Amino acid sequence: MLLRLRSTFVTALGLREASVAAMILIVAAYLTYASAYFPEPRNLLNIGRQASVVGIVALGQALVIIARGIDLSVGSIIGLSAVAGAIVARETGVQGLSVPVALVAGLLCGLFNGWLYTRLRINPFIATLGTLSIARGIALLLTGGIPVTLSGFANFLGAGRIVNIPVSLILMVMLAVIFHILATRTVRGRDIFAIGDNPKAAVLAGIDLRGTRLFVFVLSGLLAGLGGIILAGNLASADPNLGMGYELDVIAAVILGGTSLSGGRGSIPGVMLGAILMALLNNAFVLLGISAYWQVVTKGLVILLAVGLDSIRRDASETD
Amino acid sequence: MSILTASGIRKSFRGNTVLHGVSLTIDAGEIIGLLGENGAGKSTFMNVLSGTLSPDAGVIQIDGSNVQFASASDGLAAGIRFIRQELSLMPSLSVAENILLGSLPKRRGFVDYTALRRRAAEILAEIGASHIDVDAEVGGLRLGEQQLVEIARAVSQRPRILIMDEPTSSLTAHEVEQFFGFVRRIAAAGTAVIFITHRLSEALSLCDRLVVLRNGTLVAERHPDEATRESLIVDMTGRASLFNYERRDDVRSQEAALEVIGASDGEGLSDISFQVQKGEVFGLFGLVGAGRTELLEMICGLRRCARGQIRVSGADAQKDRRGHLRAGVSIVPEGRKIQGIFPQHSVRWNLSAGTLRRTAKAGFISPSSEVEAMTKYRTELGIRMQDPEQLVGTLSGGNQQKVLIGRALVNDPQILLLDEPTHGVDVGAKADIYRIVRAEAAHGRTIVVASSEIDEIRAVCDRVGILSKGRLVAVLNHDGMEETAMLTHAFSHH
Numbered sequence: 001m002l003l004r005l006r007s008t009f010v011t012a013l014g015l016r017e018a019s020v021a022a023m024i025l026i027v028a029a030y031l032t033y034a035s036a037y038f039p040e041p042r043n044l045l046n047i048g049r050q051a052s053v054v055g056i057v058a059l060g061q062a063l064v065i066i067a068r069g070i071d072l073s074v075g076s077i078i079g080l081s082a083v084a085g086a087i088v089a090r091e092t093g094v095q096g097l098s099v100p101v102a103l104v105a106g107l108l109c110g111l112f113n114g115w116l117y118t119r120l121r122i123n124p125f126i127a128t129l130g131t132l133s134i135a136r137g138i139a140l141l142l143t144g145g146i147p148v149t150l151s152g153f154a155n156f157l158g159a160g161r162i163v164n165i166p167v168s169l170i171l172m173v174m175l176a177v178i179f180h181i182l183a184t185r186t187v188r189g190r191d192i193f194a195i196g197d198n199p200k201a202a203v204l205a206g207i208d209l210r211g212t213r214l215f216v217f218v219l220s221g222l223l224a225g226l227g228g229i230i231l232a233g234n235l236a237s238a239d240p241n242l243g244m245g246y247e248l249d250v251i252a253a254v255i256l257g258g259t260s261l262s263g264g265r266g267s268i269p270g271v272m273l274g275a276i277l278m279a280l281l282n283n284a285f286v287l288l289g290i291s292a293y294w295q296v297v298t299k300g301l302v303i304l305l306a307v308g309l310d311s312i313r314r315d316a317s318e319t320d
Numbered sequence: 321m322s323i324l325t326a327s328g329i330r331k332s333f334r335g336n337t338v339l340h341g342v343s344l345t346i347d348a349g350e351i352i353g354l355l356g357e358n359g360a361g362k363s364t365f366m367n368v369l370s371g372t373l374s375p376d377a378g379v380i381q382i383d384g385s386n387v388q389f390a391s392a393s394d395g396l397a398a399g400i401r402f403i404r405q406e407l408s409l410m411p412s413l414s415v416a417e418n419i420l421l422g423s424l425p426k427r428r429g430f431v432d433y434t435a436l437r438r439r440a441a442e443i444l445a446e447i448g449a450s451h452i453d454v455d456a457e458v459g460g461l462r463l464g465e466q467q468l469v470e471i472a473r474a475v476s477q478r479p480r481i482l483i484m485d486e487p488t489s490s491l492t493a494h495e496v497e498q499f500f501g502f503v504r505r506i507a508a509a510g511t512a513v514i515f516i517t518h519r520l521s522e523a524l525s526l527c528d529r530l531v532v533l534r535n536g537t538l539v540a541e542r543h544p545d546e547a548t549r550e551s552l553i554v555d556m557t558g559r560a561s562l563f564n565y566e567r568r569d570d571v572r573s574q575e576a577a578l579e580v581i582g583a584s585d586g587e588g589l590s591d592i593s594f595q596v597q598k599g600e601v602f603g604l605f606g607l608v609g610a611g612r613t614e615l616l617e618m619i620c621g622l623r624r625c626a627r628g629q630i631r632v633s634g635a636d637a638q639k640d641r642r643g644h645l646r647a648g649v650s651i652v653p654e655g656r657k658i659q660g661i662f663p664q665h666s667v668r669w670n671l672s673a674g675t676l677r678r679t680a681k682a683g684f685i686s687p688s689s690e691v692e693a694m695t696k697y698r699t700e701l702g703i704r705m706q707d708p709e710q711l712v713g714t715l716s717g718g719n720q721q722k723v724l725i726g727r728a729l730v731n732d733p734q735i736l737l738l739d740e741p742t743h744g745v746d747v748g749a750k751a752d753i754y755r756i757v758r759a760e761a762a763h764g765r766t767i768v769v770a771s772s773e774i775d776e777i778r779a780v781c782d783r784v785g786i787l788s789k790g791r792l793v794a795v796l797n798h799d800g801m802e803e804t805a806m807l808t809h810a811f812s813h814h
C-alpha cells in the first residue's frame with residue numbers, strides 16, 4: 001500500500017522534482033522565520049521575476065540536454081541579442097524593433113550552433129564554447145564596451161507589470177506550459193527524448209536526427225535572445241557584458257530539475273522548480289545579508305546535493 | 321564434489337516474484353545447460369549466483385560454507401565469472417586491452433604492450449578465436465567477434481565457475497564449434513560451466529545436465545541422452561509448439577515491391593541485383609562478413625548506394641535524403657541493446673516510437689492509437705511484462721526483441737527488414753515470430769530476413785538470396801533450400 005502510494009506520487013511528480021520541491025519548501029519556511037520581509041507579495045513577485053529569465057532560457061537548455069547536447073553559449077547570446085536589439089532601436093529610432101531584432105539574433109546564434117553540430121559534426125560542448133566566445137566578442141565590438149540605453153516594449157517585458165504581476169513571470173509561465181505540451185504531447189517532443197536516449201535506435205525508428213538536433217539548438221538560441229531582451233529591458237540598458245556566467249545558473253536549474261546530463265530523461269515542471277530554487281537562493285542571500293561570495297559556494301553545494309541524492313537513489317533501486 | 325549449492329532462492333522486483341525458491345547444485349567440471357522461455361528468470365537467477373543481485377530469501381553455499389555476496393566483485397573474488405547477455409566492452413579500446421583490462425601486464429610501472437598483445441592472442445587462440453586481430457578497435461568488430469572478446473576476457477583468469485548467458489547467439493557455426501571445444505577443455509580441467517541458450521541442439525550436444533526454468537520455478541532436470549528437442553520444448557513451455565512451414569500456393573502478386581539493380585556501396589558490396597515481389601518473404605543467407613547487414617542498411621537508406629539503383633514500389637529511392645530511413649521501409653536491427661531500444665523509456669513508449677508520425681494529428685500524439693498499438697502487439701507477440709509503463713530495459717532479452725519487432729510492424733511499412741530477428745528469442749516466441757512474419761506477408765507486406773540459421777530461412781522464406789563476400793551468388797526457391805547447397809554457395813567466394 002505504502003509502495004503504491006509512493007509510486008503514484010513519484011509518477012505524478014518524479015522523485016527528483018519532489019526533492020527539489022521539498023528543498024524549495026524548506027528554504028521558504030526558513031526564510032519566513034528568519035525574515036519578516038520574505039513572505040511579502042512584493043518580495044515573492046520579485047523572486048518570480050528573477051526566476052523568469054533563468055527559467056525561460058532553461059526551457060531551451062532543457063530540451064538541448066534531453067537531446068544529449070549542451071549549450072554553453074546562452075549567456076553570451078543573452079548579451080549579444082540584447083545589444084543587437086538596442087543598437088538597431090537606437091540607429092533606426094524605432095524602439096519597437098528591439099524585441100524582434102533580439103529574437104532574430106538569438107535564433108541566428110542557435111542556428112549557428114546547430115550548424116556547427118549537425119553539419120560540421122563538432123561536439124556540442126566545443127561548438128557552443130566557441131560560440132560563447134564569438135558572440136561575446138561581437139557584442140563588445142558592436143558597442144565598444146559601452147552599454148546602450150533601451151526603452152519601449154523591451155522595458156515593458158523586463159520591468160512591466162500586469163495587475164501587479166511581472167510581465168516576464170507571466171511570460172515564463174506561459175512558455176513553460178507550451179514547452180511542457182511540446183515535450184510530452186507532440187511527436188517532436190518524443191523525438192527529442194528518443195535521440196537523447198539512443199541516437200542510433202532513433203535513426204532506425206525513422207527519426208530525423210539532424211533536424212531534431214538543429215531544432216533544439218535553434219530553440220535554445222531563440223529563448224536566450226528573449227531572455228537577453230528581458231534582462232536588458234529591466235535595466236533599461238543593454239550592457240555587452242550582460243548575461244555573463246548565466247549558462248551556469250541555467251544549466252544548474254536544468255540539472256536540479258532532474259534532467260539527465262547523459263540525455264533521454266527530464267521534465268519541464270522539474271526545470272521550472274529548479275529555476276525557482278535558484279532564484280530563491282539568490283533572494284535568501286540578499287535578505288539575510290550574507291556575502292555574495294558565499295552565495296557562489298552555496299549554489300554549487302545545492303547542485304551537488306540534489307544530483308548526489310538522485311544518484312544514491314538510483315544505485316539503491318538498481319540493486320533493489 | 322559440489323562447488324556451489326543454491327537452495328530456495330527467491331527474488332522479486334517490486335512485488336513481482338521472478339524466482340520462486342530455486343535450488344541448484346553445481347559440481348566441478350560439470351557443464352550445465354540452463355533453459356527456459358524468455359522471462360523465465362534465467363538471467364535473474366544467474367545474477368543472484370554471481371552476486372550482482374542479492375536474493376530475497378535462500379542460501380548460497382560455496383565449498384560447503386554459506387556465503388553472502390554484497391556485489392559482483394564478491395562473486396568474482398569467489399571465482400565466479402558471469403558473461404552477461406548484454407556485452408560490456410569498451411568500444412574504443414583495442415581487443416587486447418579489453419581482454420586484459422584490470423590486469424594489464426606491467427613493466428616498471430608502464431603497460432607492457434608486447435606482453436599484453438601476446439597474452440591476449442594466447443587467450444583468443446585458446447577459445448578458438450585466433451582470427452580476431454588483437455589490435456583492432458572493439459567497436460569496429462561485428463557482434464559475434466565482440467561476443468568472443470567478452471568470453472576471452474572472462475576466461476583470462478581461469479574461473480572456478482563460468483556462467484554464460486547466451487554466448488553463442490551471434491557466433492557462426494564454425495566459431496560455435498571451436499568455442500565448444502574450449503568449453504569442454506576447461507570443464508575437463510575442473511571449471512564448472514553454466515550455459516544459457518535458446519538453441520536446444522547446442523544444449524543437447526554440449527551439456528552434461530539440462531535444467532529447465534519455467535516462470536521462476538525449476539521444472540525439470542534432464543540428462544541430454546534422455547531428452548529431445550520436443551521433450552525440452554514441452555518442459556519449457558508446457559505445450560508442444562513448433563512452427564511448420566506450410567507451402568503456400570503462389571499468393572504473391574507479380575508486382576515487384578523491391579528492386580535492387582546492380583547496387584554497390586563502394587566498400588564490401590558489389591553489383592547486387594534481385595527483386596522481391598509484394599507479399600514475399602525473401603531470405604538473405606551468408607557466412608559472417610558476407611554483407612547481409614550492410615545490404616539491409618543499404619536497402620533502408622542508411623548506407624550509401626554508390627552505384628546502381630534501389631527501387632521501392634517502382635519509385636527510385638535514390639533521391640531520398642541520406643542518413644534517413646527510406647519511406648515505407650522499417651528495420652529491426654541486429655543487436656537490440658545498442659541499436660534498437662530506448663532503455664530509459666517504457667514499453668509503451670518504445671512500441672509507439674515507430675507509429676507516432678503516422679497517427680499524429682498536426683504534430684500532436686494521439687494517445688488512443690498508442691494504446692491500440694500497445695494492446696494489439698502485446699497479445700499478438702506475447703510480450704511478457706508487468707505493465708506497459710515498465711522500463712523496456714528491465715524486460716528480459718527476448719521480450720525486448722519482441723518489442724522491437726512490434727515497433728517495426730506498428731509502423732505499417734511496405735517493406736520490413738529483419739536482421740537476425742530471433743537472436744535470443746525462445747522457441748515458443750520464435751514460432752510466434754515466424755507465424756507473424758508469414759501472416760504479415762500473406763497480408764501483402766514484403767519482408768526481407770537476414771539470418772545465419774538455415775532452419776530459420778527454411779521456416780519462413782519463399783526464396784533465399786545467398787551472399788558470399790559481398791556478392792549475390794545465388795537465389796534459391798524453397799525447394800532448393802538444402803543445407804549443402806546453401807553452404808556451398810555461401811563458401812563460393814572464399
Ligand SMILES: Nc1ncnc2c1ncn2[C@@H]1O[C@H](COP(=O)(O)OP(=O)(O)OP(=O)(O)O)[C@@H](O)[C@H]1O
Pocket residue numbers: 333338356357358359360361362363364365405704705706714715716717718719744746
Ligand atoms: N530490474 C528489474 N526490474 C523489474 N523487473 C525485472 C528486472 N529484471 C528482470 N525483471 C523481470 O524478471 C523476469 C525474468 O527476467 P530474466 O531476465 O531473468 O529472464 P530470462 O529468463 O533471462 O529471459 P531471456 O531468455 O529473454 O533472457 C522478466 O519478466 C523481467 O521483466
Ligand SMILES: [Mg+2]
Pocket residue numbers: 362363364405485716717
Ligand atoms: Mg536473459
